[in-house]
Amino acid sequence: MIKLSRSRWLALVIAAIIAIDWITKAIVQQRLPLYDRRPLIEGLLSFMHTMNPGISWGFFKNLPEAVRLPLIALLTLVGIGVAVWMMWDTRDRWQQIAGALGNLGDRLVNGGVTDFIYVHFFPYIFNFADISITIGGVILAARMLLDRPAADASTPTHA
Template sequence: MKLSKNRWMALVIAAIVAADWATKALVQQRFPSRGDQVTLIDGLLTFQHSINHGISWGMFNDSAPNPWRLPLLILLTLIGIGATISIVRQSRDRWIHVAGALVLGGALGNLGDRVLNGGVTDFIHVHFFPYIFNVADIFISIGGVLLVARMLLDARRGDGSAPTHA
């Protein structure tokens, strides 16, 4: 049975959201207090419970409490989701669809966490990287890089032969 593009994308998005929420629930259960941690690989990898009330990579996380922050971040996430859907819908390129599914799955995972918990649960700390992140962030980053790379490659061609846009 061959899946349509939309069904395939829906399955990928659902799998990413499920993996993200399952790992966050596990962290919240095993490490109930923020700051709790366990070292997995000494000097390299730690799981550390953290709540990010800001945006990617903890920006604006430490700013003073603001009643507009949560609604604004939810709105910005919805705008990003809408923009990604628009790009994917206009494209016939499979790599754009893959990238879009990765970004959408991660964005929806983090959005759900933000709506339910008021912030995003982060827990993966790779010691040579200055930020703590989560499974959704990994998919957003990979999908975003893939999306930009594919769009740049198509723009470089510039001959109209690229099957990126309908």
């Protein structure tokens, strides 16, 4: 059995997440016309091909392109900066980064992000990269909360 270093495992995870995201988006783009819907579980889950020119949850999609694109670029840079600052000491940042890279690639190639997973009781349509970003955010938040150093017993916790 080949033993991989932590860095190589993380590189494989990133590559796998990006590959799954791009492959699923390509399949949807080729086989499902824009705004068509194919039920998977009637009344609960469908594939519905949409194109989101905005950011997560469709924010900014109605802004003029001359405003939207620079705003998204600025927010992306700020988000990367904040994420790097927050994730400096955590071990699970790669899932979020992989998801963000998947959506960035789609945005650069197609001018928007291909969304297609439609859970009927959820108000937004999303994709594999969005799932990865969300899971990475939850893992990051849990790590930040759970990996805090134990408080010194001699330090008071309140006044």
